[in-house]
Amino acid sequence: MANAAALCTRIIGVKNNDELSQQQLYIDDGFYGSLSNYPSGGTPLPLKGQSLVRSFSATSKLLSEEALVNTTVWGPTCDGLDKVCSNITLPRLSRDDWLVFPDLGFCNEGTHFNGFSPPDIACCILGG
Secondary structure, X not given: OXXXXXXXXXXXXXXXXXXXXXXXXXXXXXXXXXXOOOOOOOOOEEEOOOOOOOOHHXXXXXXXXXXXXXXXXXXXOOOOOOEEEEEEXXXXXXXXXXXXXXXXXXXXXXXXXXXXXXXXXOOOOOOO
């Protein structure tokens, strides 16, 4: 059986190191939330802009046209263990861009860790 859900997260902060071609992304969910069981080595899909209405083929085109940089993705807490993924290559992204974590499973709903509310959950049918 295939995983039944993907998680869309908004980038809430960015720190760039242009000298080393690196970026640190901070998202609105993390290791203590819906991404607690995200497979190590997984790579989220970037979606630019504030709209989630993009096809995956457009994302593939985006990745091939832009320079990729070494990226670490962090959750929103102040805990150093809230590292979602590291040493992945993504294009330069900005605050309010989105990352989609495909194949997340179905029951990862997050927690109330450190006062953060779990994310809103919305169901949709793709390709219908």
